Amino acid sequence: MKKDLGTVQAVFPMPVLVIAAYDAGGTIQTMNAAWGQICDTDKIALFLDEDHATTKAIRETKAFTVALADRAHMAEADYVGIVSGNKVADKFALSGLHAAKSARVNAPVIEEFPVAMECELAEVARTETLFAIVGRIVGTVAEERVLDESGKVAPARLDAIAFDQFRHGYYATGEKAGQAWNAGSALAKAALAATRATSPS
Numbered sequence: 001m002k003k004d005l006g007t008v009q010a011v012f013p014m015p016v017l018v019i020a021a022y023d024a025g026g027t028i029q030t031m032n033a034a035w036g037q038i039c040d041t042d043k044i045a046l047f048l049d050e051d052h053a054t055t056k057a058i059r060e061t062k063a064f065t066v067a068l069a070d071r072a073h074m075a076e077a078d079y080v081g082i083v084s085g086n087k088v089a090d091k092f093a094l095s096g097l098h099a100a101k102s103a104r105v106n107a108p109v110i111e112e113f114p115v116a117m118e119c120e121l122a123e124v125a126r127t128e129t130l131f132a133i134v135g136r137i138v139g140t141v142a143e144e145r146v147l148d149e150s151g152k153v154a155p156a157r158l159d160a161i162a163f164d165q166f167r168h169g170y171y172a173t174g175e176k177a178g179q180a181w182n183a184g185s186a187l188a189k190a191a192l193a194a195t196r197a198t199s200p201s
Contacts (some may be wrong), residue, residue, distance in 0.1 A: 013162030032081025053085030
């Protein structure tokens with residue numbers, strides 16, 4: 001029997017994304033965001049507050065990077081989420097993190113996080129109920145240590161962390177539970193067979 005929890009943001013896991021951009025003066029603005037998701041084969045949508053220093057920087061320079069936070073750098077990822085760039089003049093300099101300029105866009109790639117997407121600003125979407133930064137992913141860089149033998153990112157090696165909306169925890173990810181487009185194939189075949197059996201000849 002299910003218990004009524006009221007209005008709860010009941011999505012788990014949520015990504016821990018570290019967004020970075022240069023502002024108009026060249027200072028690195030960075031933040032931690034859980035409300036972000038791939039929205040096309042080459043696009044990512046970030047649901048951010050409009051007044052974040054990082055949001056303002058993205059709109060100024062039209063570029064940003066999105067990194068996946070890992071367990072080894074959980075403290076740094078949390079720090080850039082709880083300290084505001086509107087209150088601390090150069091919070092990135094105090095984070096202990098390091099960055100190099102992206103080879104593809106005018107944005108910093110944070111060196112400590114193992115995977116980063118390099119994005120151009122594609123759209124600022126605003127409605128009565130939504131504000132989102134949409135980026136076009138023009139490249140992705142990854143540390144060799146998180147790649148498998150075929151050159152793809154291996155989640156077990158990535159050791160990414162996920163955000164828990166229920167109790168505000170961070171959880172390590174990486175254990176494989178099944179194969180997409182395969183785990184439900186037996187059910188799909190049974191459904192197709194049942195449909196054929198009941199269809200008029």
